[in-house]
Amino acid sequence: MRAVERAWRLQIEKAEYEAQRAERRYDAVEPENRVVARELERRWNARMEELEVVRAKARGACARHPALTNEELAMAHNIGGDLQAVWNAPTTEARDRKLRTLRTLIEEVQLRTEDKRHLVRIVWKGGATTDREIVRLRGGQLRATSEDTIDLVRKLAVDLDNAQIATRCARRAWAIPAPQAAR
Numbered sequence: 001m002r003a004v005e006r007a008w009r010l011q012i013e014k015a016e017y018e019a020q021r022a023e024r025r026y027d028a029v030e031p032e033n034r035v036v037a038r039e040l041e042r043r044w045n046a047r048m049e050e051l052e053v054v055r056a057k058a059r060g061a062c063a064r065h066p067a068l069t070n071e072e073l074a075m076a077h078n079i080g081g082d083l084q085a086v087w088n089a090p091t092t093e094a095r096d097r098k099l100r101t102l103r104t105l106i107e108e109v110q111l112r113t114e115d116k117r118h119l120v121r122i123v124w125k126g127g128a129t130t131d132r133e134i135v136r137l138r139g140g141q142l143r144a145t146s147e148d149t150i151d152l153v154r155k156l157a158v159d160l161d162n163a164q165i166a167t168r169c170a171r172r173a174w175a176i177p178a179p180q181a182a183r
Contacts, residue, residue: 008058015054019047 022044029037068076079086086092087101110121113136122130149169156165 005062008054008061011054012051012058015047015051019044019051022047 022040026037026040026044029040031037092101105125107123107125110123112119112121115136117136118134120132120134122132124130153165153169156168160168
């Protein structure tokens with residue numbers, strides 16, 4: 001039995017149990033107690049309706065996602081075994097790589113932010129998880145100039161003016177951020 005069918009079967013069993021429980025409660029009430037009997041009958045009917053809704057959803061879900069044939073399963077296993085070849089294939093477009101492939105593999109991404117870091121958890125379709133910790137940057141830190149560049153500019157400043165230093169930095173394609181206004 002496929003996982004999808006098993007999940008729907010469990011939901012149906014739960015709804016059946018709730019309906020049977022409501023029926024037992026209704027059967028156990030004394031007939032003279034009409035107010036309670038009416039309420040228990042209403043609850044029983046509601047559980048029966050919920051059961052039918054779950055059964056209908058299960059039929060629809062199983063019809064939309066038919067089981068794979070043996071040939072399709074073998075093909076999926078081959079592709080899964082060489083995912084790097086699929087990822088780098090010239091026929092795989094960037095959109096396919098980024099959206100379809102990752103959505104096929106990843107169940108969800110969980111993010112928790114703390115004062116000095118972001119905690120990322122990737123939950124894969126098979127249930128495995130990958131945890132990563134990313135240092136949280138302060139505002140403007142992405143645009144900060146490296147210490148090496150600052151030291152070099154200070155050394156150049158002894159012999160060169162600002163325009164000459166800027167020209168040398170531009171020639172070497174160093175990005176020196178413009179000063180930010182105080183906030």
